[in-house]
Amino acid sequence: MTAFLQNSPRRAATAPSQDDARVARVLEYLRANVTATTEDQIHITEIPAPPFHEGARAAFLKKLLSGAGLRVDSDAAGNVIAEFPGASEDLVMVVSHLDTVFPSGTNVSVKREGGRLLAPGISDNGTGLASLVALARALREARIKTSSTVLFVADVGEEGEGNLRGVRALVEAHRKRLKYVIALDGSSTEYVTTAALASKRVEIVIAGPGGHSWSDFGAPNPIHALGRGIARFVQTRVPEAPRTSFNIGEIEGGTSVNTIPERAAMKVDLRSESETELSKIEAVLREAIQAGVEEEMAAARARGMAGSGNNLELKIAVLGVRPAGELPENSPLIAALLAADNRLGNRSRHERSSTDANIPLSLGIPAISLGAGGRSGGAHTLEEWYDPAGRELGLQRVALTLLGVAGVEP
Numbered sequence: 001m002t003a004f005l006q007n008s009p010r011r012a013a014t015a016p017s018q019d020d021a022r023v024a025r026v027l028e029y030l031r032a033n034v035t036a037t038t039e040d041q042i043h044i045t046e047i048p049a050p051p052f053h054e055g056a057r058a059a060f061l062k063k064l065l066s067g068a069g070l071r072v073d074s075d076a077a078g079n080v081i082a083e084f085p086g087a088s089e090d091l092v093m094v095v096s097h098l099d100t101v102f103p104s105g106t107n108v109s110v111k112r113e114g115g116r117l118l119a120p121g122i123s124d125n126g127t128g129l130a131s132l133v134a135l136a137r138a139l140r141e142a143r144i145k146t147s148s149t150v151l152f153v154a155d156v157g158e159e160g161e162g163n164l165r166g167v168r169a170l171v172e173a174h175r176k177r178l179k180y181v182i183a184l185d186g187s188s189t190e191y192v193t194t195a196a197l198a199s200k201r202v203e204i205v206i207a208g209p210g211g212h213s214w215s216d217f218g219a220p221n222p223i224h225a226l227g228r229g230i231a232r233f234v235q236t237r238v239p240e241a242p243r244t245s246f247n248i249g250e251i252e253g254g255t256s257v258n259t260i261p262e263r264a265a266m267k268v269d270l271r272s273e274s275e276t277e278l279s280k281i282e283a284v285l286r287e288a289i290q291a292g293v294e295e296e297m298a299a300a301r302a303r304g305m306a307g308s309g310n311n312l313e314l315k316i317a318v319l320g321v322r323p324a325g326e327l328p329e330n331s332p333l334i335a336a337l338l339a340a341d342n343r344l345g346n347r348s349r350h351e352r353s354s355t356d357a358n359i360p361l362s363l364g365i366p367a368i369s370l371g372a373g374g375r376s377g378g379a380h381t382l383e384e385w386y387d388p389a390g391r392e393l394g395l396q397r398v399a400l401t402l403l404g405v406a407g408v409e410p
Contacts, residue, residue, distance in 0.1 A: 016403045018343065023403060025142035030134060030395040037395070038117075038388045040064065041130035042110045045122045050106070054078060054098040054156045061098065061129060061154040068136040070152065077169035078156040084139055086149035091177045092406045093151045094135065094398075095167060095356050096128035096184040097158030101380050116385045123376035123386040128184035129154055131372035131395055138399060147407030148179060158185075158356050161201060163320030167356040171363065180333050180405045181367035182398065183356040186379065187386060188371035189394045191351045192337055196358035198278050198324035199271040204229075204289055207313045210262035218303030220296050220312045222264035223253050229292025230266070236284050242273035244281055267319065273352060275324055286316055322354050325361025333366045336404025340397050370398055 016023045030037075049057040058080050065082035066072045072082045080098075100121035102108070110119040119126075136152045151174070155166030171178065183193075206222040230248065238244040246268060253264030268285060272278040293314050300306040327334060341348055353369065360367035373394020378384040 016400060016408050020408060022142045022144040023400075023408065026138045026144060026399050026403070027396045029138040029141050030399060031392040033134060033137070034388065034392050034395070037130050037134040037391065040133055041122070041126045041386070041388075042117065044129050045110055045119050045126040046108055048102075048104065048106065048108055049099050049121070050102060050104045051099055051160045051162055052157075053104065057098050058154060058156070061133070064133045065136055065152060065154075068133060069140045070136055075169060075173065077166050079166050079170060080154040081170075082136060082152040084136065084146065084150040084152065086146040086406065087409050088148055089177055090148040090179050091151055091174055092146075092148045092180045092182070092402065093153055093170065093174070093178060094132060094182045094184065094402060095153040095155050095170065096132040097125050097166065097356060098129065098154050098156055099159045099162055100124070101159045106382075113385075115389055116387050118383070118385045120382050120384050122384055123374075124186050124379045124384070125158075125184075127187045127372050127374060127376065127386060131184050131398065134395055135399055135402065144403075145409040146403070147409055148405070150402065150406055155356065161319050163201075164322060164356060164359055167359045171359050171365065175363070175365070178360070178365055181357060181360040181365060182333075182402060183367065183369040184372045184398065185355050185369050186371045187374040187376040187391075187394065189346055189373055189397055190349065191371070192334075192348045193353045193355055193357060193369035194327040194334065194350050195273075195352035196323065196325040196361040197271055197273065197352050197354040198275050199269065199322040199354050200278060200282055201319040202268045202270065202282065202285065203265065203317045203319050204268065205263065205265045205315045205317075206289075206293060207263050207315075208261070209310050211260040213258040213260060216260055216305070218300060218305035219260055219310060220300040220306065221260050222312060223261055224299075225293045225296035225312055226251070226253070226264045226266060226289070227292070228295045229289035232291055233285055233288035236281070236288070238281060239277060242277055244272040244274070244277045246270050246281055246285070271354065273324075289316070290314065322358045323362035325358065325363070327361060327366055327368060331366050333368055333401075333405055337368065337370075337397075337401045339404055340400035343400060344393060344397055346393060346397060370394075370401070372398055
């Protein structure tokens with residue numbers, strides 16, 4: 001259910017002073033340098049960062065953040081971590097993911113069409129990464145001093161089978177000092193993700209004896225078994241509340257059209273607003289595929305082609321789990337965002353999604369995910385586009401939210 005953030009006197013008190021010249025300089029820097037931010041975004045996008053291969057893009061982000069005057073390091077996971085020292089050891093982390101969903105070899109050259117930029121990954125997450133650098137530069141240029149130390153992080157493993165490995169490592173390393181997390185993901189300024197969507201990624205593999213399509217006809221076929229199971233599973237009715245979904249995103253198997261395959265496999269994405277419903281839909285998936293295998297074996301027996309060495313083997317593995325969590329309505333982080341929206345004349349609606357914020361939220365660490373300005377469409381497709389018009393609103397919104405929770409020293 002969509003909900004908009006509402007005014008309250010207590011929340012408004014978290015806003016950085018509108019009379020603070022340093023805060024004004026931060027906002028002006030972000031406005032005046034939107035073109036440079038967009039150029040950074042183009043350069044970042046054109047460095048491929050397929051799942052588990054974010055190294056080249058990470059090196060470029062390390063260079064940009066070092067150029068902003070921050071001390072920059074990398075951890076064992078491959079995250080790039082830039083530190084903006086504060087008056088205390090408390091940490092506020094601003095994180096933006098390096099990886100895209102696109103495999104190696106994808107053409108990521110950026111094209112211009114009118115005011116739009118077109119390329120796979122141009123918004124998700126070229127926008128977030130370029131904005132991360134812009135924010136770091138703005139705080140440095142404004143000579144502002146925050147109460148908490150701020151970590152600007154370009155992290156790995158947010159997409160696909162990355163299983164949020166980057167942010168998991170970050171939270172594990174800094175959990176004792178970590179007070180707030182702000183994830184920058186995409187462009188929209190119309191929403192704030194305050195609730196983490198639970199998900200599981202499951203791989204299913206069916207193996208068999210294989211054979212010739214003519215001479216071995218009737219032998220159990222892994223693709224047929226997988227197809228039988230899929231036909232059962234996709235008829236499953238899932239609840240609208242709590243909202244639950246499934247998607248078969250990858251299928252592979254076989255070597256030629258006239259060969260009974262020795263193997264068939266698929267990967268399935270399961271999501272729900274409820275951990276209970278997520279477990280239910282996973283159980284239905286397992287039962288459906290098992291039934292598909294049994295049906296295929298029954299067909300093979302009916303043709304006299306089942307027996308020793310002529311059986312199917314089913315393996316099901318969980319590739320990744322993203323936990324659920326939710327930010328309390330009275331969190332100072334929501335208060336800081338509301339104050340930022342009020343100052344900028346923006347309005348945010350609460351949303352639930354699967355982002356880097358999942359991990360801290362699941363552990364009770366206040367976290368949100370924000371778009372960083374502009375407009376976009378076609379995420380996770382080759383037709384992805386981004387329009388930088390008005391991006392300063394998103395940048396300023398993030399900056400004010402960050403300063404609202406990090407605090408500004410007198």
